[in-house]
Amino acid sequence: MLFWPVNWAGEQHVQDLEDLIRTIPDYPKPGIMFRDITTLLADAKGLKKAIQHMAKPFENENIDAVAGIEARGFILGGAIADRLQCGFIPIRKKGKLPWKTIGQEYTLEYGVDVIEVHEDAIAPGSRVLIVDDLIATGGTAEAAVKLVQRSGGNIIGATFIVDLPDLGGMQRLAGLGVRSHKLVAFGGH
């Protein structure tokens, strides 16, 4: 298993993207600084730059499919798949996909949740890039990695706009041998 350095290809701090992200204090509960990317998405130049930079490290990786995590990962993942000229696979909350699925549990602060993928969505041996807007503890991303691997896919990487490095998500993915890429980091969590 390869161990990729945290921040692989993600060293560049993209200040103008950071400035387009709105911080909402005490959401969804007291003490949480919520990083709201909708203000970035609404900005034409910001959206274009975010998608470009998220896709760039994987342009020559012969990605077969982007797996986007519901719901904000869909917005970015569809565009990245279009840029990489590959397919798109939705990873959804439990009960949302219409066909036969496989599911993967992950731990929340209290209790567990489940994400699912269609059981025939990922061709065996296909090269898959995971996309989400933000990585915090990496619990959802790890579950997505396991879902793809259980489906027979190879994880080539994971790409995010925002990393909250104090919560250790990118290190967690590195521990799984997954190289990950982020555009902006917010400390203080």
Added chain:
Amino acid sequence: MLFWPVNWAGEQHVQDLEDLIRTIPDYPKPGIMFRDITTLLADAKGLKKAIQHMAKPFENENIDAVAGIEARGFILGGAIADRLQCGFIPIRKKGKLPWKTIGQEYTLEYGVDVIEVHEDAIAPGSRVLIVDDLIATGGTAEAAVKLVQRSGGNIIGATFIVDLPDLGGMQRLAGLGVRSHKLVAFGGH
């Protein structure tokens, strides 16, 4: 108010896209033929073609923002915004957006539901394209049109992969003066 013909720019029946859509009988309940676009999205050529054809009629319309309807409208809307070099605005189910919102009710078969947009998401006078994967009765699309208009935006059009013409959604939008575009139609509903 202008009334656009139903099927404006949507006359071309895109057979190979239709063939990529999976039909699931009796989902989510007996008698419903569910049109599952995930099989189209997973196909690199199909995804590219769908996004190209959805965006094409609006390329010279100076669109300022794509408003994508949760959740499958996010997958297509992000990519269409990237192609049109405009911003992206999420229209979400109630309670999902982190900032101040305005909401719009719409009628379901039994009861009502609400979609929301951030109250500051749409700049007054901006030219907005609505994106979703499928139009059936047009109830959600009409609510999205009203949300954008109440926010001060101008609806330039709405674009879908699938239309279920027997349910009258595109005619409903035409009645609101909204021109809409689809790639594939399935009758028999």
